[in-house]
Amino acid sequence: MNKEERADLIDKFLTNQLEDLELARFQAMLDSDPELKKSLRLELELRQALNEKSDFNLFKKLLGDTHHEYFEESKSMRFIVWKMTAAVLIIAAFSFLLWRNSVTGSPSYIYDKYFEPYEAPVNLRGADIAGMDDNFMLGLIKYDKQEYTGAITLFQKAYEKDYLNYTARFLTAMAYMIQKDFTKAEPILKELSEDDSHLFQDQARWYLGLLYLTDEDETNNEKAQKVWDDIENKDILNKTEELI
Amino acid sequence: MLRVRISKSLDDDALIQGIRKGRKRTLLHIYKKYYPDIRSHILKNSGSENDAQDVFQDAMMAIFQNITNKDFELTCQYKTYLHAVSSNIWRKKLRNSKDKDFIEYEDASHLAQEEIDDAVLTLERYQFYQEKFKELSEKCQQILKMYLSGVHMKNIAEHFGFASVSQTQKTKSTCNENLIKLIEKDPEYQTLIGYE
Numbered sequence: 001m002n003k004e005e006r007a008d009l010i011d012k013f014l015t016n017q018l019e020d021l022e023l024a025r026f027q028a029m030l031d032s033d034p035e036l037k038k039s040l041r042l043e044l045e046l047r048q049a050l051n052e053k054s055d056f057n058l059f060k061k062l063l064g065d066t067h068h069e070y071f072e073e074s075k076s077m078r079f080i081v082w083k084m085t086a087a088v089l090i091i092a093a094f095s096f097l098l099w100r101n102s103v104t105g106s107p108s109y110i111y112d113k114y115f116e117p118y119e120a121p122v123n124l125r126g127a128d129i130a131g132m133d134d135n136f137m138l139g140l141i142k143y144d145k146q147e148y149t150g151a152i153t154l155f156q157k158a159y160e161k162d163y164l165n166y167t168a169r170f171l172t173a174m175a176y177m178i179q180k181d182f183t184k185a186e187p188i189l190k191e192l193s194e195d196d197s198h199l200f201q202d203q204a205r206w207y208l209g210l211l212y213l214t215d216e217d218e219t220n221n222e223k224a225q226k227v228w229d230d231i232e233n234k235d236i237l238n239k240t241e242e243l244i
Numbered sequence: 245m246l247r248v249r250i251s252k253s254l255d256d257d258a259l260i261q262g263i264r265k266g267r268k269r270t271l272l273h274i275y276k277k278y279y280p281d282i283r284s285h286i287l288k289n290s291g292s293e294n295d296a297q298d299v300f301q302d303a304m305m306a307i308f309q310n311i312t313n314k315d316f317e318l319t320c321q322y323k324t325y326l327h328a329v330s331s332n333i334w335r336k337k338l339r340n341s342k343d344k345d346f347i348e349y350e351d352a353s354h355l356a357q358e359e360i361d362d363a364v365l366t367l368e369r370y371q372f373y374q375e376k377f378k379e380l381s382e383k384c385q386q387i388l389k390m391y392l393s394g395v396h397m398k399n400i401a402e403h404f405g406f407a408s409v410s411q412t413q414k415t416k417s418t419c420n421e422n423l424i425k426l427i428e429k430d431p432e433y434q435t436l437i438g439y440e
Contacts, residue, residue, distance in 0.1 A: 042424065045370065
């Protein structure tokens, strides 16, 4: 059988044109003719590979559609995740800025960061102790031990006895500041910052300005600026520049 | 009313049935569950994102062809089978790149290589036929496409203006013979049918 005859026979077989006897003959030939078998296999595979409606091509199309759907879905998912991430980052950034602004500009932040209590002069020499008021001396000890309520009482008694005891007066204001009792600290610091007959004037100005900034009333910021403008001590001036 | 979509995990039998019956939902499930793993493997083995997509599609086609075979029986996990077929496809594509090392999937190494090779070879043959088909004249391609799609010879004759059905039949046979010649004279075909 030549190639043409073989192709014709296969075509008839595949299009159901063989009669019963021809079909039986064809099946018998398949067992004995390897070339016919090989050609039949090729024809069958060609029909699968080239027929657009074959299972192979229908599955290929279905797979192509699924492939497209999967990657479109992944792309849109990635876009959604990206959008959500961006939104979360924006919210986080805004929240951080708001928090930072509220914290760094807040009175409590200023107090926590800049307020350092004035240290009590407890290492006094023998001569100083000899002439010192008992209340004042005991007040210093309590102040040093951070027992501020007791220290305030003793300093006040000492000041009542000697209104030139500016140290007792100043440390009373400090004790109030430490206790965050700004209402009581303010008049004392104001009085000390306006009086130039003692050595605590610039210190009093510094703490009074700080007290104004620590106050919830923002209009007091101007007052702080005004008080600090009068400071002469360079070290203290440097500290005010950080806040101004 | 609130609608809740329940995503049920499919077992291997359901996957095989889904592929055999061409269920898109199953295919999408397979993509979601296994594509990231295959992608990662191809990228580790000198491939690109596009390579990973091609390999995955080819592997699915090869598996489909094997599954539609009556004698098919899954003797391992579907995942292992997919690994083995994908790995085989990508190894073949890397064949010409001598410098590239290939890392095998550990779970797929024990599988019978012959079965995997057969599945991949059949797919490669089909792809080869499609390439050869494109080498035919435009007219021959159209005639064969119509014939294979079941269009009656009489209608093909009318469409192309042939004088008779017998002339159409003869032209169709010539086109088919040309295609077979193109296929058989290509040395790659002998490899693809296992006569190397």
